[in-house]
């Protein structure tokens with residue numbers, strides 16, 4: 001059984017069976033948009049998706065639509081057609097030891113996210129760059145009323161409903177009531193374009209939850225492009241009304257990552273790399289727990305390993321650049337302006 005069959009079997013046997021698949025298929029049929037010409041509605045038939053407007057076809061590979069723009073050179077459609085059996089990922093040594101990172105607020109933030117969804121009669125949530133999050137997100141949202149989670153990614157190893165690229169979301173405007181993008185936007189070539197797509201597919205009043213790293217070393221090889229401070233994270237989402245933002249992981253986590261990456265410089269190959277990584281995590285993972293002490297520290301904001309942004313799509317709203325400067329919550333209070341005359345007492 002290859003990876004795709006494993007995914008399909010996982011969805012059908014663990015997550016609710018054909019009813020879930022039918023609901024998903026109906027949703028995709030009703031809300032899809034051509035990644036090439038942006039025309040609404042794709043026809044799903046005979047193992048392909050077809051655009052009535054530009055006549056483009058997109059494959060459905062073992063039940064999973066590949067809705068990627070034909071000119072996408074980084075994630076070409078042909079790469080998802082290969083019949084070769086993928087090598088299943090083997091658990092690495094470092095997965096057998098404690099993680100080097102904490103997440104101080106994910107559960108609380110998702111509870112707030114779910115509370116906003118309760119305001120809609122029924123809700124659709126896009127999980128962008130879903131990876132393996134399906135394993136726990138479905139369970140998390142199982143208590144919320146009538147919520148459909150749509151998982152998408154470009155990663156062939158992900159547990160997903162469709163392949164698509166965040167730069168060209170194959171959905172009509174105002175489709176989703178929520179979008180989740182955790183540790184995704186550092187891995188896309190043009191984050192502002194992806195955020196603009198998130199804004200487009202959200203309904204007015206819809207909610208977005210984003211996590212982006214700041215002080216973290218490269219962690220996905222060639223697919224790792226950008227880091228953001230908390231202020232930068234806010235600026236990226238400046239067309240959303242901010243509900244809250246702040247620290248996800250602080251300098252404790254950043255320090256474990258730094259020790260690990262310093263030590264990895266002494267390694268020569270994948271095997272020694274794997275041993276050193278696991279060994280360093282096993283010896284130093286406890287440092288990450290200092291982040292619970294630093295949870296509300298201004299200094300920790302300046303040295304964050306990762307930050308979050310929770311915001312609502314509000315058509316009338318845009319955070320001004322000046323406001324972003326004024327909302328800075330770190331410890332380094334400086335100004336590049338002349339002080340106002342008479343401000344010194």
Ligand SMILES: [Zn+2]
Nearest residue numbers: 034037051054
């Ligand atoms: Zn088209």
